[in-house]
Amino acid sequence: MLMSNVVEVENVSKRFNTYENKDTGLFSSFRRRKKIVRALDGVSFSIKQGEIIALLGRNGSGKSTMIKTITGILHPDLGSVRVLGMDPWKDRQKLAMDIGVVFGATHPQLYWNLPPIDTFEYVRDVYGISQKDYKQRLEYFIKLLDISKVYKKQTRQLSLGERMKCEMVAALLHFPKFVVMDEPTIGVDLPARMGIKRAVRELRKSHGMTFLITTHVVDDISMADRIVMLERGKKIFDGKPERLRNTFSKYIILEVKFADGESGKGFKMKGRVISSEPGHVKLGILPSMLKDEWLRKLITSDRVADYRISEPGLSSILARFYSSRDRKGKEADIDADE
Amino acid sequence: MQTNKFIKYLALFRISFKDLLVWGWEAVLSSFMLMLYAVIAIIVWIAIYSFTGVKSINGVDLTSTIIYFAIISALMPFLSWSNIVDRLSADIRDGSIGSSLIRPMPYYFKIFFEDMSSGVFNLIISIAVITLVIYLGRLTPGAYVGAMFVFYFIIGFLIAELLGFIVGSLAIYLTDIYGIMVSINWMVTVIGGGMIPLVFFPAFIEKALLLTPFPFLAFVPAATLSGVISIGEAFSLAVIGLAWLAALAAIAYVMWMKLKTRINAVGI
Numbered sequence: 001m002l003m004s005n006v007v008e009v010e011n012v013s014k015r016f017n018t019y020e021n022k023d024t025g026l027f028s029s030f031r032r033r034k035k036i037v038r039a040l041d042g043v044s045f046s047i048k049q050g051e052i053i054a055l056l057g058r059n060g061s062g063k064s065t066m067i068k069t070i071t072g073i074l075h076p077d078l079g080s081v082r083v084l085g086m087d088p089w090k091d092r093q094k095l096a097m098d099i100g101v102v103f104g105a106t107h108p109q110l111y112w113n114l115p116p117i118d119t120f121e122y123v124r125d126v127y128g129i130s131q132k133d134y135k136q137r138l139e140y141f142i143k144l145l146d147i148s149k150v151y152k153k154q155t156r157q158l159s160l161g162e163r164m165k166c167e168m169v170a171a172l173l174h175f176p177k178f179v180v181m182d183e184p185t186i187g188v189d190l191p192a193r194m195g196i197k198r199a200v201r202e203l204r205k206s207h208g209m210t211f212l213i214t215t216h217v218v219d220d221i222s223m224a225d226r227i228v229m230l231e232r233g234k235k236i237f238d239g240k241p242e243r244l245r246n247t248f249s250k251y252i253i254l255e256v257k258f259a260d261g262e263s264g265k266g267f268k269m270k271g272r273v274i275s276s277e278p279g280h281v282k283l284g285i286l287p288s289m290l291k292d293e294w295l296r297k298l299i300t301s302d303r304v305a306d307y308r309i310s311e312p313g314l315s316s317i318l319a320r321f322y323s324s325r326d327r328k329g330k331e332a333d334i335d336a337d338e
Numbered sequence: 339m340q341t342n343k344f345i346k347y348l349a350l351f352r353i354s355f356k357d358l359l360v361w362g363w364e365a366v367l368s369s370f371m372l373m374l375y376a377v378i379a380i381i382v383w384i385a386i387y388s389f390t391g392v393k394s395i396n397g398v399d400l401t402s403t404i405i406y407f408a409i410i411s412a413l414m415p416f417l418s419w420s421n422i423v424d425r426l427s428a429d430i431r432d433g434s435i436g437s438s439l440i441r442p443m444p445y446y447f448k449i450f451f452e453d454m455s456s457g458v459f460n461l462i463i464s465i466a467v468i469t470l471v472i473y474l475g476r477l478t479p480g481a482y483v484g485a486m487f488v489f490y491f492i493i494g495f496l497i498a499e500l501l502g503f504i505v506g507s508l509a510i511y512l513t514d515i516y517g518i519m520v521s522i523n524w525m526v527t528v529i530g531g532g533m534i535p536l537v538f539f540p541a542f543i544e545k546a547l548l549l550t551p552f553p554f555l556a557f558v559p560a561a562t563l564s565g566v567i568s569i570g571e572a573f574s575l576a577v578i579g580l581a582w583l584a585a586l587a588a589i590a591y592v593m594w595m596k597l598k599t600r601i602n603a604v605g606i
Contacts, residue, residue, distance in 0.1 A: 073436045075602050096442035107437035111353060113360040118353055125349030126441060128342060 005082075006178050006210045007047040007070060012079035014040040014065050014233075039065040040076070041233040047212060049177075050204055054224035054241075055214040058322060062233040063214040067180050070212065071101055084177060097127065100176035102167050104183040109170045110155045116166035117151050120173060127174035134173070141169045144199050161192025168199065172209075179203075181213045185220055197223045218314045231325065241314075249317045251284035252309060256298065259305040267301070268294045284312075346443060347451050354455035365456065369415040369463050376411030379533055380404055396537050398566055405475040406535055409560040412467035415460040417494045417555045418526055420502025421453045423519055427509035435601065446594060450499060457495070468563070479563055486572050490559040493579040497554050500586035507593040510600040525550075531557025535566055548575060551582040 016037045021028040040062045047053050057063045068074040069081055072088030072095055081088055086095045103109070110119045124134045142148050145165040150158055158166065164184055172179065181200075185193045200223055203209045213220065221227060221241050229237035229244070237247060251272065261279040270292065271285035289295055290309070299307045358365055380403075387400040398406075426449055429435040438445050472479070479487065505522060508515050527533050530552030536544045547553060558579065562572040 068436060071440055073439045073601070092439065093442045093444070096440055099440070101437070101440040103437050107432075107434045109437065111357050113357055114353070118356060122349050122353040126346050126443065128345070 004049050005046045006049050006051075006084060007045075007212070008080075008082040009046065009066075009070070010044050010080050012040050012043045012066075012069060012076045012081060013038070014062075014069060014074065014077050016065075038233050040069070040230075042079070043230065043233070043235045044079075045228050045235060045238050047178075047210060049210055050208050051226060052200060052204055052211045052213065052224050054221050054227045055212060055230065056221070056227055056237075056318075057214075057230035058216070060232075061230040063230055064182065065233075066230065067101075067182055067212065067214060071099065071180055072096075097174070098177050100171040100174065100179045102164075102171045102179070102181040102184050104186050105160060105163070108155075108163065108167060110163065110166055112156050113154065115152045115154055116147075116158075116170065119155075119166075119170050120151070123170050123173045129174055137173055137175065138169075141172070144202060145169060145195055159189075159192075161188045161195075164188050165192065165195060165199075168196065172203065175207060176209065178210045179212070181211065183214055183216065185215065185217050193217075193219070218318065221314060244314065245311060245317060249312050249320070250286060251312065252287055252290075253312050254283045254285050254295075255308045255310070256281045256283070256304055257306040258303055260303050267298050269298065270294060347447065350443070350448060350451045351455050351458075354452040355458065358456050358459055365459055366463075369460050372414040372418060373411040373463075373467070376407045376414055376532075379410070380407045383407065398535060398537055401475075402564055402566055403535065405471060405477065406560050406564040406566050408471040408475070409468060409563050410532060410556055412464040412471065413491075413494070413556060413560055414532070416457060416464045417491075417498050417559075418532070419519075419523060420498045421456055422449050422499060422502035423506040423515070425449050425452065426503060426506030427515050430507070430509040430597070431513075446503065446590075449503075453499065453502075475564075477563070477565070479565075483562060483565075483569055483572075486569065487559055487563040489576070490554065490562055490572070490579065493583060494554045494556075494559055496583055497551050497579075497586060500583070500590045501551070503590045504586065504593050507590075507597050510597055525552045526555050529553070530555050531560065535561065537561070537566055549578060551586065554579050554582065 016039050018035045018037050019032040020035055022031045022033050025031075043062070043066065055063050055066060065074060069076050070083055070088060072083075072092035075089040083095060084098050088095050110116050111122075120134075120138060123129075124131075129137070142151065145168060147162065147165050147169065150162045151166060151169075155163060155166070168181075168184070184196055188196070197220070200211055200213070204211065213224065215221075221244075224241060227237060227239065227241055227244055228235060237244060239247070253274070254271065258279050258281075269281070269283060270289060271283040274282040274284050276282070285295070298304060383403050384400065387395075387403070393399060395403075426435075429438060429449075435445065438448055441448070471477070501522065505515060505518055508518060512518075529536075529547045529550060532555075536547050536553060536557050539547065548558075554575075558567075558572070558575055561567040562569075
């Protein structure tokens, strides 16, 4: 299969004007100062046809600005964006025929007072889908996302998970080549989240759709081929999910339970103490330490009831990364391009 | 996939109308509430004529005044205000304008056709009331007056829509546009002929007010059909109406360009 680039983002920068009150008095709203926020700062990446990319980053990292730029809602101040060979800002309406966008629960596409089927029919007419194709595709999505019991109910009566699945159908009925999903699983229960993830994989496999998914939910990373991570408008990671762990955490976790209830008194231990309670110690150690003599002595000791060596979870890696960045307050970016 | 523009906008109109019908009774009630306002005006003018004992004011008798306000009551739900103001300002404030821009259609047409759905709802009520007024008032407008009325009705509707777009887009600068909405409603009411037929004012004031866009939302169509102004006078106002239409369309375009820039600058 020819893997051409569906999205090409080159050195994109975007600044916004915001305003903040100078003081807190009664008339402070009249005394505002303009602030320029650098939402995107020289971001570059590309997405190949058929890839599933997770765009990670915390609030204010630039994820939403990035997807608004890619979908043609915003124009970059600097740099260039090409999606399916088009300039999203100039060719917004033409591009809209070939892309699908699922905004999370914040900006729904479904008509709130009507059942989703009405929105589906509206989408059919807007995108010029023939009645025959529409019927086939609707049946396909009903089965794929398991919405047979919900798509004729009033949208306002549906659960968030059911709504998100129907939002997906409304965004994908025209079988777009490229799909952008903005936090599709926020607040969605586990079965619905699994259903959405399964559908994304299936649509990629059977229709070659390309996905860009922004998310806060670390669990969603499992469906991605690649992760692009933004922090304060800059790209700080672009690579496979397994590389994220190695990039942001040099440590592996060693947990030791002591039979005598002591916290390892008398043992030589290296690495970083993550937590220490009576009878239980959790250490962050470097993989190179696995062959160290102190570790061999520790885990073979009679005083040790149990031990476990594991890789840290992505949630804890990211949490630690963010807190360390906040502490440092500087932008020491990790260049991890593949 | 081939998209037919007509089918696309018809679909938008259809779903918006269906959405409105969910709250059908509320829509009917709000239309009648607007009509109630003109009924109050009729009662007030009956009181004025009988208290002062005058047979006519500036050549307009009580019967013509009642017919005038009965027509106003039919026009008010349709022309007095555009829902575009609420839709556009809400879309700007909560950022959902972004999600509208991902569909393959221009945003301004989208909200126009959405508004048309509620417009048609009101139009049905307006036609029913006007038919009743023509029958009960024994009006014989003739084809020429009828055509002029339809012409000013369309001009009035388009002016209302454009004013709505311009005021709604002010939400990019203002947190709350309610004050402006109320002010414009009062303009339509007072200087647009919603409460006082403009012919009741001294001639120089009437002429000055007819140079503003507001009489086209109430006075001009109602006065044309009720015969409060002659067909010649009505015809002479066409140039002003069309000029306002062109001017407001140009302002709306400028506001749209500002709006796009603003979205781009502050990332609404």
